Amino acid sequence: MIRDITIGQYYPSNSRLHRLDPRVKIVCTLIYLVSLFLFQSIGGYIIATLFLASVIRISKVPFKFIVKGLKAVVMLLVITVLFNLFLTKTGTVLFSLWIFKVTDEGLRTAVFMTIRLIYLILGSSLMTFTTTPNALTDGIEKLLWPLRKIKFPVHEIAMMMSIALRFIPILLEETDKIMKAQLARGADLESGNIIQKAKAMIPILVPLFVSAFRRANDLAMAMEARCYRGGEGRTKMKPLVYERKDYIAYAITVLYVVFAVVIDRVV
Amino acid sequence: MIRTKNLVFDYKKFDDEGNVIGTRRAIDEVNIDIEPGQFIAILGHNGSGKSTLAKHMNAILSPTEGTMWVDGKNTSREENIWNVRQTAGMVFQNPDNQIIGTIVEEDVGFGPENLGVSTEEIWQRVEESLSAVGMIEYRHHSPNKLSGGQKQRVAIAGVVAMRPKCIVLDEPTAMLDPNGRREVLRTVEELRKKEKVTVILITHYMEEVVGADRVIVMDKGHVVLEGTAREVFSQVELLKEYRLDVPQVTLLAYELRKKGYPIPKGILTTEELLSALSECKNTDIKTQVLGSEAKKSLSNVGQPLLKVDHINYIYSPGNAFEKHALKDISLDIYEGEFIGIIGHTGSGKSTLIQHLNGLIKATDGDIYYKGENIYREKYNLRELRNNVGLVFQYPEHQLFETDVLTDVCFGPKNQGLSQEECKERAIEALKLVGLPEKYYEVSPFDLSGGQKRRVAIAGVLAMKPKVLVLDEPTAGLDPKGRDEILEQIAYLQKEGNLTVVLVSHSMEDIAKYVDRIVVMNKGSKMYDDEPKKVFAHYEELEKVGLAAPQVTYMMHELAKKGFPVDTEATTIAEAVETISKVLKK
Numbered sequence: 001m002i003r004d005i006t007i008g009q010y011y012p013s014n015s016r017l018h019r020l021d022p023r024v025k026i027v028c029t030l031i032y033l034v035s036l037f038l039f040q041s042i043g044g045y046i047i048a049t050l051f052l053a054s055v056i057r058i059s060k061v062p063f064k065f066i067v068k069g070l071k072a073v074v075m076l077l078v079i080t081v082l083f084n085l086f087l088t089k090t091g092t093v094l095f096s097l098w099i100f101k102v103t104d105e106g107l108r109t110a111v112f113m114t115i116r117l118i119y120l121i122l123g124s125s126l127m128t129f130t131t132t133p134n135a136l137t138d139g140i141e142k143l144l145w146p147l148r149k150i151k152f153p154v155h156e157i158a159m160m161m162s163i164a165l166r167f168i169p170i171l172l173e174e175t176d177k178i179m180k181a182q183l184a185r186g187a188d189l190e191s192g193n194i195i196q197k198a199k200a201m202i203p204i205l206v207p208l209f210v211s212a213f214r215r216a217n218d219l220a221m222a223m224e225a226r227c228y229r230g231g232e233g234r235t236k237m238k239p240l241v242y243e244r245k246d247y248i249a250y251a252i253t254v255l256y257v258v259f260a261v262v263i264d265r266v267v
Numbered sequence: 268m269i270r271t272k273n274l275v276f277d278y279k280k281f282d283d284e285g286n287v288i289g290t291r292r293a294i295d296e297v298n299i300d301i302e303p304g305q306f307i308a309i310l311g312h313n314g315s316g317k318s319t320l321a322k323h324m325n326a327i328l329s330p331t332e333g334t335m336w337v338d339g340k341n342t343s344r345e346e347n348i349w350n351v352r353q354t355a356g357m358v359f360q361n362p363d364n365q366i367i368g369t370i371v372e373e374d375v376g377f378g379p380e381n382l383g384v385s386t387e388e389i390w391q392r393v394e395e396s397l398s399a400v401g402m403i404e405y406r407h408h409s410p411n412k413l414s415g416g417q418k419q420r421v422a423i424a425g426v427v428a429m430r431p432k433c434i435v436l437d438e439p440t441a442m443l444d445p446n447g448r449r450e451v452l453r454t455v456e457e458l459r460k461k462e463k464v465t466v467i468l469i470t471h472y473m474e475e476v477v478g479a480d481r482v483i484v485m486d487k488g489h490v491v492l493e494g495t496a497r498e499v500f501s502q503v504e505l506l507k508e509y510r511l512d513v514p515q516v517t518l519l520a521y522e523l524r525k526k527g528y529p530i531p532k533g534i535l536t537t538e539e540l541l542s543a544l545s546e547c548k549n550t551d552i553k554t555q556v557l558g559s560e561a562k563k564s565l566s567n568v569g570q571p572l573l574k575v576d577h578i579n580y581i582y583s584p585g586n587a588f589e590k591h592a593l594k595d596i597s598l599d600i601y602e603g604e605f606i607g608i609i610g611h612t613g614s615g616k617s618t619l620i621q622h623l624n625g626l627i628k629a630t631d632g633d634i635y636y637k638g639e640n641i642y643r644e645k646y647n648l649r650e651l652r653n654n655v656g657l658v659f660q661y662p663e664h665q666l667f668e669t670d671v672l673t674d675v676c677f678g679p680k681n682q683g684l685s686q687e688e689c690k691e692r693a694i695e696a697l698k699l700v701g702l703p704e705k706y707y708e709v710s711p712f713d714l715s716g717g718q719k720r721r722v723a724i725a726g727v728l729a730m731k732p733k734v735l736v737l738d739e740p741t742a743g744l745d746p747k748g749r750d751e752i753l754e755q756i757a758y759l760q761k762e763g764n765l766t767v768v769l770v771s772h773s774m775e776d777i778a779k780y781v782d783r784i785v786v787m788n789k790g791s792k793m794y795d796d797e798p799k800k801v802f803a804h805y806e807e808l809e810k811v812g813l814a815a816p817q818v819t820y821m822m823h824e825l826a827k828k829g830f831p832v833d834t835e836a837t838t839i840a841e842a843v844e845t846i847s848k849v850l851k852k
Contacts, residue, residue: 012407133369166369169411174664180626181665184657185726186649186681203677206667210712218364225325225357226367226378226425227349237376237389 011129015060018130021246022139028253029127035257036116036123043267045115047260052119052126061129069125070118077117084110133165135238142240155231163219171212178207268433268465269301269324269355273333276319276488293319295488296333301467301481303432306459308476308496309469311485312510312745313716317469320485321437324467325357338432353382356426360438360743362418363410371413371421372397372406378429389428396427399461400454414612416447420454427458433465434458441471441743444612444772446812448472471745473500473514474817477535484509501533510747515775515817515839516540522843528850537824544830547850570638571599572766573623573655573734578632580618592618593629594790600734600768605760607777607798608770610787611812616770617660619787620736623768624655653682656732660739662723666711671697671722674711678730689729696729697722699763700755717748724752728759735759736768741776749773753780774816778802778837786813799835818842 017025032051039045056063070077084106091105128136141158148154182203183189189200274297277290293316301307311317322328323335326342338354340347356378359365368374372393379389397403400420410418419439426434436455440448452475459466468475476482482499484492486509492499499506500513503521513521520534520543530543580593593615600606610616621627622634625641625648634641641651659665668674675693684692697707700721706714711722724740737756741749757780760767771777777784777798784801786794788811794801802808805815805823814820815837822834822842833845 010409134373162369163367166367166410170363177659178665180621181657181659181662182677183626184624184652184659185665185678186652186730187677188649188681203665203667207665210667211664215361215364218359218361219367221322221327222357222359222365223367223377225327225352225359226429227352227381228377229349229381233383234380235383235386235389237373237380237386237393239386 009128010132011061011065013060013130015058015130016245017055017059017126019245020130020249021240021242022131022135023143023240024242024246024249025127025131026136026139026143028249029123031253031257032123033120035260036119038257038261039112039264041264041267044260044264045112047256047263048119051256051260052122056122056126059126059130061126066122066125066129070121073117073121077114080113080117081110084113134162137162137165138236138238138240159231167212167215170215171208174211175204175208178204178211268303268305269299269335269337269467271297271299271323271333271335273298274320274323274330274335275332276316276323276328277331278319293488294323294330297488297490299483299490299493301433301465303465304463305465305480306478307465307467308479308482309467309485310471310473310476310482310499310511311469312747315485315509316488317485318437319488321357321435321467321469324355324433324435326351327357353429354431355433355435356429356431358419358422358426358434358436358439360441362415362422362442365422366410366418366425369409370406371402371408371410374410374421375424375428378425382429392428392430393424396424397421399427399458400424414447415443416450419443419447419451423451423454423458427462431464433467435467435469437469438471439468440475445814446611448475473512473517473746477514484511497533497535500535507747510745512746516821519818519821519839519842519846522839523846526843526847537821540821541825541828541830544825544846544850569601571635572602572637573598573600574635574638575599575619575622576633576635578622578629578634580615580622580627581630584630592790593622596632596792598785598792598795600766602733602766603760603764604783605757605767605781606769607781607784608768608787609772609774609777609784609813610793614787614811615790616787617738620657620738620768620770623734623736624652624657626652626657649681653730654732655734655736656727656730658724658727658735658737658740660742662726662740663711663716663719666719666723666726669710670708671702671711671714672707674722675725675729678726682730692729692731693725696725699728699759700725701751717744717751720744720748720752732765734766734768736770738770739772740769741771741773749776756780774802774814775818775838778816778818786811798837802837803835 036048056066085102086100088103088106088109091103093101093103095102137158141154144154187200187203274294276294277292279287280289282288297320309317319328323330323342324337326348329343335342337351340351342351366374367377375393375396376389379392397406400423402417402420402424410421440451455466458464470476477496479496482494482496483490484499491509500517503513506513516537517534520530520540524530528547534540534543575596575598578593578596582590582592596619608616618627622629636651666674672693675696676689679689679692702718702721711719740752753776756767759765769781781798784798785792786801802815802819805819808814818839819837822832822836825832826834830849832849836842836845
């Protein structure tokens with residue numbers, strides 16, 4: 001089950017998108033996400049669709065793989081649609097159902113909201129598909145670097161993030177193992193009310209915490225043994241340097257936003 | 268290279284306010300002197316202080332008393348720490364917990380990055396070190412997708428990239444299967460030859476230290492024995508006292524010697540044994556050949572207790588991760604049997620045993636317990652799990668209660684027994700695994716590794732299962748600990764009329780204890796027969812990444828060299844018997 005969630009995963013490939021500087025991908029994704037909220041008519045969305053489709057194409061990540069990420073948020077999408085559909089009071093009434101009235105305005109916002117959310121998820125997951133977690137944290141570290149002036153622990157936070165990313169799959173596997181082991185000892189994890197269920201989690205959570213601490217301890221020791229002593233005096237194996245292609249990517253993104261907004265207003 | 272003078276280290280226990288409330292001496296007056304370029308092995312049981320000593324070499328710990336010098340630098344001095352850590356790189360036991368990077372090459376670059384090496388040189392070093400351990404083609408992989416042996420090789424590369432003069436390996440093979448173990452040892456051996464680094468290997472596996480220049484044996488924080496492998500392994504009895512063991516050949520030679528044959532001490536190879544045996548041939552020794560305790564032959568009739576009927580299991584069907592983990596497996600388990608399951612990592616053995624108590628449901632096929640189909644609607648799976656107890660690998664990681672007794676009570680409590688009954692069952696189970704009464708009220712987290720494992724096994728035994736399934740119950744334990752656990756299980760099987768299914772990587776253990784072996788390969792059942800018959804196929808077993816017990820190899824080698832022993836012998840006792848017979852003629 002857990003394996004099926006693709007959001008946040010990295011899809012190894014060597015496309016042009018994969019090779020871009022992570023900072024470009026982070027900033028451009030943010031610009032793209034903001035752009036989605038600027039559109040008021042169908043025109044902007046058409047351009048956004050074209051843009052997203054071509055970027056997906058360039059990324060060489062299979063479309064099926066990307067769409068799978070949506071499965072996890074289907075419920076969220078459905079709820080958004082229903083809320084927008086039934087709770088929008090303005091506009092002309094198309095039909096009514098019991099106490100709910102569906103208006104054309106409501107239908108419009110529901111559709112746009114769904115598109116926005118889907119594109120939001122597709123866009124941001126495309127970033128994680130094409131950027132290794134390490135590159136991502138490197139990018140965030142570099143982007144947040146100026147915050148160091150106000151004593152913000154940028155390096156430490158980036159390091160924590162990359163360690164967290166590395167240990168998530170390990171801890172998931174461990175959780176699965178502990179659950180099975182306690183089931184084998186006759187634990188009942190399903191029946192009972194909330195309190196009983198919460199109580200039933202203790203035999204899983206305690207070993208999991210103990211194991212997490214043990215791992216943290218081991219890891220800290222291994223890092224120290226390899227001369228880790230914080231960000232000072234550290235060099236980078238993969239330093240981030242902007243290249244021509246990165247500037248081009250920025251330019252394309254800016255052009256897209258301008259173009260899309262213009263089209264949006266014209267149509 | 269590494270020198271210590273009267274090294275002492277105390278672990279301190281603190282109370283909530285940070286005051287020292289107790290100390291435990293882990294290292295006591297240790298004096299060692301290691302020359303550059305040597306291969307040193309350190310042996311010792313769990314808790315003998317060998318890991319603590321290793322951590323001093325890397326300045327992770329600093330001595331309570333005495334001094335340690337690494338490459339002439341005092342490790343207690345603050346200004347030397349980073350230099351020492353670079354000089355003596357360290358590889359730890361758990362492959363998962365020492366890899367920092369999310370991609371192989373980035374992890375190897377972590378050390379040089381910390382040292383402030385320039386970017387171009389980092390790349391060069393990463394390439395060199397990954398090539399040195401033979402992992403260059405995996406450079407873009409995620410460590411999570413690698414096998415244990417591969418992960419350890421990455422960890423070694425990460426140390427090599429820091430250009431150390433000395434590599435300290437703290438039980439690098441303890442959590443690996445035999446293939447992974449071989450991989451890692453071969454890598455270390457090559458590094459030693461090519462890069463001329465000093466290697467300090469800490470281990471529980473006696474076979475690994477035969478090639479060492481010097482072996483150091485530790486017990487209770489002291490160095491108790493020091494010398495060449497031959498000198499150390501001559502002292503079989505002494506080593507056993509220190510909860511250790513000797514290589515199988517040495518053990519065989521020792522057993523023969525004990526019977527009165529004039530075999531010299533400290534035999535390390537089969538050739539040496541052979542030449543010693545040729546000497547014996549002419550001497551006349553009066554020993555009686557004991558009839559070996561005949562193992563139960565396979566004469567299972569009637570209804571099997573557990574019947575696995577043509578099951579298939581497919582992981583994540585229909586997506587990219589799809590894997591056919593079990594292919595058409597059928598297996599009958601009869602009451603009172605002792606079955607061994609062997610197979611390389613990923614052969615499906617863990618998946619198979621999780622079917623036995625219904626934790627995993629087969630994609631198709633059926634499983635019958637006492638003739639009843641467990642996939643039948645409304646079949647009581649919890650009842651099945653009471654009858655088929657499953658002990659996972661490293662079961663001590665599932666302990667969670669505040670004291671030992673309560674933890675063991677968890678199973679019976681889930682069965683709905685009263686508090687008194689639970690306690691009774693728990694005490695009975697704890698007695699069965701041989702845990703002394705003084706530990707009943709102690710927190711399970713304060714116990715030693717071997718004791719924790721006993722508690723965890725007791726936790727399953729307390730449910731009074733009819734079948735006990737164990738997934739590598741001896742992983743990570745020292746030789747004595749391994750023997751103790753297995754003896755206990757064998758005893759339960761014999762006296763308690765328990766049916767036991769044992770998954771193990773150790774062919775020696777399998778040969779010694781089980782009545783029947785099931786060999787798994789790539790999700791299929793390859794063999795299902797008596798140990799002798801299965802191990803006769805040792806060449807086929809090797810092809811699928813397994814092996815026969817070392818005794819089998821020794822017997823084949825002896826037979827090839829014209830010493831007509833019975834090549835079917837799989838255990839030391841059987842080997843002693845057949846050799847005695849030959850010598851009598």
